[in-house]
Amino acid sequence: MKNHFEQNEYHGDRLDRHREDINSTNSAVKRMERRMNRLEVKVQAQEETIEVLEGVIENQQVVMARFRSCECAKGRTFG
DSSP states (O other), X not given: OHHHHHHHHHHHHHHHHHHHHHHHHHHHHXXXXXXXXXXXXXXXHHHHHHHHHHHHHHHHHHHHHHHHHSGGGXXXXXX
């Protein structure tokens, strides 16, 4: 009887350790999901910034093209 009891106790301890491992893994997965969500937000913000900067560059190119074609810019050099 004692041997059977010890065996059940051993298996119970192993189950407890497995539960702890599973809980730890679940916590790690949740942390990674939260981190990925934060990174996705950062990437989206960077993509929006890139779009804005591309628009600024296009506008600057248009302004420079207009200025170069202006009479007051004749004979000048621009970089």
